[in-house]
Amino acid sequence: MKKNTLLQILFSFFLVCQFTFAQVDVVYNDLVWSDEFNTNGAVNSTNWFHQTQLPAGGNWFNNEVQHYTNQLTNSFVDAGLLNLVAKKENFTDQAVTKEYTAPRLNSKFAFKYGRVDVRAKLPKDAGTWPAIWMLAKNVNEDGGFFDALYGTVNWPACGEIDIMEHGITRSQPDNYIQSALHTPSSFGNTTNIGGVVVGNDISNNYHIYSMNWSPNQISFLLDGVVYYTYNPTVKDTNTWPFNTEQYILLNIAMGGIAGPIGTNFTQTSMVIDYVRVFQNTTVDTQAPTNFTAVVGAITGSSIELLLNGTDNSGNVSYNVDYGTGTSAAFSPSGVQKSLIISNLSPVTNYTFNVTAADASGNPALNNAIVLNATTLAKLECSGTDTQAQEGSFSLGYKYAFETIGTSVKITFELLDIKAGLIALLRKQSNLSETQMTPVSGQIFTQTITGQTLNSTINYAVKFAYANGLSVTKYFSYVVGSSCSLGLETSSELKQHYYPNPVENKLNLQLLDDQNQIILTDLLGRKLVELTVKSSYILDMSDFKSGIYFLNVKNSYGIQNVKIIKK
Structure with a gap:
């Protein structure tokens, strides 16, 4: 006692x-x-x-x-x-x-x-x-x-x-x-x-x-x-x-x-x-101090905000308003908080109004801090398909592969309505399956980490449900690619062009040591014609914003790529 x-x-x-x-x-x-x-x-x-x-x-x-x-x-x-x-x-x-x-x-x-x-x-x-x-x-x-x-x-x-x-x-x-x-x-x-x-x-x-x-x-x-x-x-x-x-x-x-x-x-x-x-019955009138907010890592769908502040209560609460949404978080006094604002649109500028307060509602003296940041091009390939390697699909399924840093977020949605549904991500090499996380409805996601830029991964999804199962075809995705933005590539030509949309420098990773490239505008006017090595940086800083077409010819064939200039 x-x-x-x-x-x-x-x-x-x-x-x-x-x-x-x-x-x-x-x-x-x-x-x-x-x-x-x-x-x-x-x-x-x-x-x-x-x-x-x-x-x-x-x-x-x-x-x-x-x-x-x-x-x-x-x-x-x-x-x-x-x-x-x-x-x-x-x-x-x-x-x-x-x-x-x-x-x-x-x-x-x-x-x-x-x-x-x-x-x-x-x-x-x-x-x-x-x-x-x-x-x-x-x-x-x-x-x-x-x-x-x-x-x-x-x-x-x-x-x-x-x-x-x-x-x-x-x-x-x-x-x-x-x-x-x-x-x-x-x-x-x-x-x-x-x-x-x-x-x-x-x-x-x-x-x-x-x-x-x-x-x-x-x-x-x-x-x-x-x-x-x-x-x-x-x-x-x-x-x-x-x-x-x-x-x-x-x-x-x-x-x-x-x-x-x-x-x-x-x-x-x-x-x-x-x-x-x-x-808390004692009135707290002391406002948070040393409030700071800066932009951290940016992807095609998220922007990181790094927040910090100190307060006598031991914790600081943060609120973020960005027009289309709001977000909130808290952190111990003096400890930096990483707040990820997700589900953003690619290549879009966002303005964040960030405020800080303590548990009693006392606002920081330098509220609000205004931050601006633009999301990158979303490095994603997505679409809808009905092909199956096991079982069958009626309406089919939606798929999306998105590169976020060195990770790839894989999302599948089954369009056929099934009871008792679960989804397992199936890896082609060293065949293995991992249960995916349900998001809502019949949407499932899984993020695989530690991937290498420009490497190719191959995955399918097994949908298991009451009295049956169906397995999608295998999808090959090049880590870091953005085919949803118009990368028109045949399955044989694993060549890469990034970032796309591009602001100044377009990186080319080609298959041959000698490659002929031709850049034209929407009217078909030839703007660039060069023979380049397998790795080449095309300077597009002098070109106006708009759509261009890059023709690449080498011993592997001819490839046409739509390029968006920001």
Whole structure:
């Protein structure tokens, strides 16, 4: 047990904050509510409510088998510690008899946005489900402390935040704890889950289980270290019902989805040293300083912005407005943030208005910084096809190969409607398959890294679905090429002309040591006629913007290429 004075609380929180600044978007500094459990006996009724009313039907959810009680044997304070005890005992309440009893406490304090810290030891007995969690104050759950006055919204539309739960993940390693979010878009067996294996035994050692909740995201921490953050791209009533006050629940459930209870079970405890809630009540008037923003790497579809600033809160938030869209990010004070603005159009100029602010909304004094940058020609080949090497296609599929630095992003979309669809990227050399990432609908993507400019890669995609599969033909793509911009090349002539569109210098990589080239304009007027080596730079800086045609003749044949001059 750890005795706590106000000075110790502030000092320990200061130490935690030194690690937290770099991990969460808002750091909460002011202790607004706590229970240190310093008075022996019954649980402090000013802080806590015993929720004992059975749901309709006489059983708790998830096939649990316990009665929740207000008995002193199930919840009490002793020597500065809250003891929550689950017991095997016959107990009759509300005309229902059950074989197990346990506690379920509701905090009488509710809040919106902040940080919760709970220092606890957890039971690991088979069939037990200890939990530290939160529900919205407006949840319609008969018997809850806030229900009579505020219970108007059904679960899961109210939103549920599971700070820590143990016992329902028996397939995981020992000492594994998890956090979860239940929302209308994902509830019950939710996909919004993060977990971590605790280094020291959770039943014999205290650990601090924390949740940091801001308007932007919810992060879960173990002993001050973030292990899962929930931050959906679209925040609406389906994905983000977390904009109303929530209260804290402490309980131990028995059986049900926690699995069979041990035959020798008699009782077990979750022991809690403290529960603390932090918010920011002190007005912060200090604006971020040293705010800088510059353009970083540029591709045909993205522009990187390098952002930096310092602030006393420990973090700086950045917002970017570029006419057709907006983007936001945050970074620890003094740490450069790389923000990639993606899905941009090639050969297009963009103006970015970049602003910085702290968690309190104080703007940087030199807001806004205006940046201009033009995307490059998109080095992409794309199209639609119906050819198959296995199975068949009706409507066919779309494909795209895009070079981004030394990586190639490969995207395929199946146009035939299929159920249970997955896509696997098939590499021709050293035949192998890698499952692709679903984007939306029937679109899948995969990025292969560490590619060499001008090398040729060969890939197909296997679409597997209910009761069948279809495999596309193999596509050969030259890394760095931009055939979608008019590179008219036969499959036999692997020659390269870049960048295209070109601003000044056009690089030619040809197959022969002696190559005849002729450049003409749209009217067919001959502008350049030369015999060049296999590597040659054609200076087009004196030509006007427009479309030109390059004719290349060598021992491999004749090739005509459309060149766009910016």
